[in-house]
Amino acid sequence: MSSKSKKMRMNWEVPASKMSHQTFNPIRNIVDTMKLTPNPDKEMIALSIGDPTVFNNLPIPEHINKCVVDKIHGQKHNGYNPSIGYEDSRAAVAKYSSTPGKELTAKDVVLTGGCSMALDLCICVLANPGQNILVPMPGFSIYKTLAESHGIQVKHYNLRPEKNWEVDLDHLESLIDDKTATILINNPSNPCGSVFSRNHLLSILELAKRHKVPIIADEIYEHFVFSGNEYHSLGSLSDDVPILSCSGLTKRFLVPGWRLGWIVINDRHDTFTEVRAGLVRLSQRLLGPNSIVQAALPEILSATPEHFFDETVQYVEENARNFYNRISKVPGLRPVEPQGAMYMMIGIDIDCFPGIKDDVDFTERMVKEQSVFCLPAQCFQFPNFFRVVLTIPKAKVSTACERIEEFCKKHYCPSKATNGSTGSDKLTNGSGSH
């Protein structure tokens, strides 16, 4: 009994693991501690939720539903599928993601439970605990959540609001060290609504090539670009840099709940041989996305009418234009005109709003006074901006803008701004690096 009893725990103490402690969603940490009490006299308008389905104003085409319903009735796809996904479904994604001269095949595709799982597998296969990955700032918070849960460090590279949120290449380059496992590029961007030009993407590739750092491209908003802009996948432009591209049905097909995502392996000169095998092994942990949606995927990708995509983008673009034009005229706010995706970032000349501390305070008070809820950009590591979601019903845009205007007019006090250049410093987030 002696040596045994020494080992025995005397009380029930069940601690949660280190991984569970180092897993957290920064958005939740901020939003859950905000005081969100709307003005009882005004109906709440939530411009905060990056879910294009919540307002029921963007229905999906009957065609997509039919594809899935047919597969359910067929009763042929209730079983396990290969952990990386059905061959046919992967071939369909390969076709959908191929560009001239950069043809992909089923073996270049891994299906996943949403783009989140695609990102998780890519981060997990490329980086070890103790290494770092470079992620955009402002940027979507899941990169941090996923990486840090595995003990992988994130380093933030700056985006430049005054340059349509292009990557600050010097800053990015300065962050690369011998522990840098990958650079994450998000284009089009959440939260910025930016779309990188071909040239800018080529500059990023050139940098990655020089340092021999592979890229994870989060392209969940692929093709979601407004008129006058053009979408290029990073994979389509790369001759040397190996790229794992992540996307899925979530945004373009307006079905985030369906959890169907994928990784496209843009291998160059067989650099990813080990990584491919690693992705297959990692996929065996959880066995891929829902089989019915997987089975419907080839038809969803090939036969969803083009006008559905066009209409969705036009809808969001019109909202973007209206928001931008209205907010541009609001004193103390500096919207950055979006080029795609579903969001717009708005800078706050915070010094012009005496008594308002920062973006969290600003958005909290806008809820209290005007029942308009926007996400403070601290959620994206970018203080003194806030993000609006552009998928809301058109009729609400104008009310939302009126209320934001009213709020700003009430609190704006231009004399408090020291001068124009300070305002502009704020716009660039005061990081001092541009």
Added chain:
Amino acid sequence: MSSKSKKMRMNWEVPASKMSHQTFNPIRNIVDTMKLTPNPDKEMIALSIGDPTVFNNLPIPEHINKCVVDKIHGQKHNGYNPSIGYEDSRAAVAKYSSTPGKELTAKDVVLTGGCSMALDLCICVLANPGQNILVPMPGFSIYKTLAESHGIQVKHYNLRPEKNWEVDLDHLESLIDDKTATILINNPSNPCGSVFSRNHLLSILELAKRHKVPIIADEIYEHFVFSGNEYHSLGSLSDDVPILSCSGLTKRFLVPGWRLGWIVINDRHDTFTEVRAGLVRLSQRLLGPNSIVQAALPEILSATPEHFFDETVQYVEENARNFYNRISKVPGLRPVEPQGAMYMMIGIDIDCFPGIKDDVDFTERMVKEQSVFCLPAQCFQFPNFFRVVLTIPKAKVSTACERIEEFCKKHYCPSKATNGSTGSDKLTNGSGSH
């Protein structure tokens, strides 16, 4: 340039991460290296695949499909759901899993992408790298795959074939040390087809209580028991021991591809307060299972006709009986009569088969000569047994048995067995611990 260039990598070498290397599925490692060339004169019978849908002989009731199709047409569930699942759906699982005196509520449930993800979250929230978890031998390989991918060690406790695969409690107890984070109990069992009695479960609980080690209960085969046996969830029997129970639609509802699983938190005296919060955080990494199936879950759980479950179990039970009776008479084989789930384990008196090295060799040659493929139990860390799947069409059972019989008769050589007791040693896997 000097200090910078030192850091620069000169070649594209993109190694896969440690995690991806330490993630592997032992079944794949064995099966993928087996020579599986069937006899061209005999149609292949695969008794190897733990997927009850592959033979199309066990259709799911129209009711279940209807629940899902209705939700698709409703267009109300395409959006993101809370990462732990819709409240209604969690409430439905709570109700489904409650037992008298052990009532559960929605807050005790986390929905996941299949039972695999449920197990992954439970292992991740309870154990740290460097700690160990105790898993059954023979046992389902995913515990090892999941734990080792995170650098968590697995230690195998023996099950006793001669005692209907009950846990060797002394052996289990001997493995507990101060690094033991949790004991994993799988009941009913894959690959054993065993169902633990109430008394045996109480003994396990008593042991866990004494050592204050929480339990993960893999109950994906819950209620799947043959006549004469009774199913008790571990949670229903525990007064002290905190238990995370994992289950899902996969087996009982015959839809493994749908990837709908869950964790039921059987908290006792608020021992799991930290663990609950940890599970919520971990669930935010990947955002839960498909929203449509989630939305259909309340109706699937409450209104699937009882006779569907009964008929499925009866079907499998009849196969079990036929298999057992036939194989019992085959020289050199020692089937262990199954009590539930979908499998039967069969011991091989390997010394009586001269020239056949082990279970892998045995099953490989059975494919070559008889076109019958059974999984060698090395896949479950239990050499010189093999596992047969009991969900195959009834008509094939008798052919399969005939062929197994023919194979054994051809190779059996009783004189090679030294004596009966040696054979019996083999049956208990020669582990020397019983």
